[in-house]
Amino acid sequence: MKTLVIVIHPNLETSVVNKTWMNRLKQEKDITVHDLYGEYPNFIIDVEKEQQLLLDHERIVFQFPMYWYSSPALLKQWEDDVLTHGWAYGTGGTKLHGKELLLAISLGAQESDYQAGGEYNITISELIRPFQVTANYIGMRFLPAFTQYGTLHLSKEDVKNSAERLVDYLKAEH
Incomplete structure (x- = not known):
């Protein structure tokens, strides 16, 4: 299955986990890696290019990375610009129907923090619900997210293993 991984990290050069994931994914022939902040540091998005990537x-x-309980800002801008009426939704907006959407999220906090009674008293499933609603609205199949908790305390070996698990997860049937 041809997979497009859109990396959305505003400080990728200082990242450990997301940079490792990205570099590992680039080694896979059936995975295209697209660094959104690298491509659009000024938030001026080439809509036609992005739509073509999605079609392909x-x-x-x-x-x-989870930023303030959401994604980095450029992803919201990308959604607003790329997922247009008549293309992704509305009359004639069927271009993404049947495609799959999956999130790969890194979180500094521990998994136990993201549950009822935890530090944040909310689950990741609840936090990412807007992505699920968007996927449903534009006719995509929303898949369970790949999450890596506790990224601030991972060893180099843990980060490497996380990247391998991500590759396996992306290649699996869901």
Whole structure:
């Protein structure tokens, strides 16, 4: 399955986990890696280019660190610009129907923090619900997210293993 991984990290050069994931994914022949902040540091998005990338792939992955309980700002801008009426939704907006959407999220906090009674008293499933609603609205199949918790305390080996698990997860049937 042709997979497009859209990496959304505003400080990728200082990242450990997301940079490792991205570099590992680039080694896969059936995975296209697209660094959104590298491509559009000024938030001026080439809509036609982005739409063509989406058309060329069956599985779309948004890879990002959790920032203030959401994704980095450029992803919202990308959604607003690229997922247009008549293309992604509305009359004639069927271009993404049947494609898959998956999130690959890194989180500094522990998994136990993201549950009822935890530090944040909310689950990741609840936090990412807007992505699920968007996927449903534009006719995509929303897949369970790949999450890596506790990224601030991972060893180099843990980060490497996380990247391998991500590759396996993206290649699996869901």
